[in-house]
Amino acid sequence: MSTDGIRTVEVALGARRYPVWIGRGLLGDAARWRARLRGRHALVVSNTTVAPLYLERVAQGLEGLHWSSFLLEDGEAHKSFANVGRVLEALAALGATRDACVIALGGGVVGDLAGFAAACWMRGVDFVQMPTTLLAMVDSSVGGKTGVNLPAGKNLAGAFHQPRAVVADIDTLATLPDREYRAGLAEVIKGAAIGDEDFFAWLEANADALAARADAPLAEAIARKVRYKAGVVARDETEQGERALLNLGHTFGHALETAGRYTTLLHGEAVAIGMLLAARLSERLGMGPAADTARLRRLLVRLGLPTGVPAGSDPQHLLDRMRLDKKNTAGALRLILWRGIGRAEIVAGVPEPAVLATLEEACRAGQRSA
Numbered sequence: 001m002s003t004d005g006i007r008t009v010e011v012a013l014g015a016r017r018y019p020v021w022i023g024r025g026l027l028g029d030a031a032r033w034r035a036r037l038r039g040r041h042a043l044v045v046s047n048t049t050v051a052p053l054y055l056e057r058v059a060q061g062l063e064g065l066h067w068s069s070f071l072l073e074d075g076e077a078h079k080s081f082a083n084v085g086r087v088l089e090a091l092a093a094l095g096a097t098r099d100a101c102v103i104a105l106g107g108g109v110v111g112d113l114a115g116f117a118a119a120c121w122m123r124g125v126d127f128v129q130m131p132t133t134l135l136a137m138v139d140s141s142v143g144g145k146t147g148v149n150l151p152a153g154k155n156l157a158g159a160f161h162q163p164r165a166v167v168a169d170i171d172t173l174a175t176l177p178d179r180e181y182r183a184g185l186a187e188v189i190k191g192a193a194i195g196d197e198d199f200f201a202w203l204e205a206n207a208d209a210l211a212a213r214a215d216a217p218l219a220e221a222i223a224r225k226v227r228y229k230a231g232v233v234a235r236d237e238t239e240q241g242e243r244a245l246l247n248l249g250h251t252f253g254h255a256l257e258t259a260g261r262y263t264t265l266l267h268g269e270a271v272a273i274g275m276l277l278a279a280r281l282s283e284r285l286g287m288g289p290a291a292d293t294a295r296l297r298r299l300l301v302r303l304g305l306p307t308g309v310p311a312g313s314d315p316q317h318l319l320d321r322m323r324l325d326k327k328n329t330a331g332a333l334r335l336i337l338w339r340g341i342g343r344a345e346i347v348a349g350v351p352e353p354a355v356l357a358t359l360e361e362a363c364r365a366g367q368r369s370a
């Protein structure tokens with residue numbers, strides 16, 4: 001950590017390496033991030049919830065540039081192709097040239113969509129991530145996965161396009177609703193569950209402090225998760241191997257999100273449920289110890305996250321959704337399973353009957369608790 005309390009994690013991608021700055025007051029610290037903007041045009045993409053709170057702070061740093069803003073409606077349901085088209089129209093209206101920069105000010109939806117628009121405009125211009133949710137800070141803003149949802153599934157269209165910088169201003173979390181904050185903690189837990197048992201134990205020890213948003217543990221949790229993810233991305237930028245591990249809980253989670261038309265569960269909530277389903281499936285396949293599933297469940301519950309599928313979920317429908325996951329190969333499910341805390345594994349050819357049985361069991365339990 002530097003003397004001003006800002007932590008820097010570097011995503012080491014050679015000539016395209018970039019910093020993730022984590023700390024307080026960063027949106028107003030234009031001297032730092034403005035240096036990452038190359039040209040004279042900037043388009044700030046945000047949403048109708050975040051812009052009234054933070055757009056002005058960013059705007060002060062854009063003085064002297066030719067810039068404008070484009071606001072989305074808030075929510076995952078707006079991460080659509082139609083809205084990418086609208087962002088591209090806004091870039092055209094701005095007269096943005098190839099050295100323009102798109103600034104994503106908001107959560108994961110804003111970041112993914114704005115990044116995808118940046119990847120498309122004139123075949124690719126710079127973008128800077130300014131995440132304002134915990135989930136975006138610890139996960140979606142880092143690593144260059146951009147894209148949109150289709151009615152058929154989550155994130156089915158997109159591009160790898162790395163940002164020029166990630167500006168994670170922890171002050172913005174002060175206005176984040178509790179439900180969204182907890183959803184972000186799911187992505188923190190995920191990192192530990194995949195590959196860092198010590199971090200998992202640290203999360204258990206600090207769960208109450210994190211639930212209360214205590215300053216120091218929160219900054220530490222963000223930095224640890226970002227450091228973990230940055231390492232994976234640097235080793236496997238385009239998910240040819242190891243990076244797929246970051247998808248723990250996502251195949252189940254994406255199916256749940258899509259089945260609920262992106263309105264029932266927040267992404268982090270779906271990931272929490274999905275991780276538990278992956279753990280239960282691993283148990284069923286004789287891979288993961290039941291004690292670790294229970295430990296994962298306890299931590300999720302302590303941090304206020306859901307652990308059961310929504311009432312009315314249909315197992316066969318969820319399985320059908322899972323067949324369209326990007327990790328699959330022709331005719332075979334490829335899932336992230338685990339051998340216990342800190343030991344996730346990529347498993348190809350997962351038998352569908354076992355997946356269906358896991359879903360059926362979860363849906364029966366969901367029915368009982370409805």
Ligand SMILES: O=C(O)C(=O)C[C@@H](O)[C@H](O)[C@H](O)COP(=O)(O)O
Nearest residue numbers: 139140143145154155243246247250
């Ligand atoms: O960065 C990654 O790689 C991840 O898988 C992180 C996920 O948590 C994130 O939700 C990601 O956007 C999902 O990617 P997808 O490839 O499953 O659509």
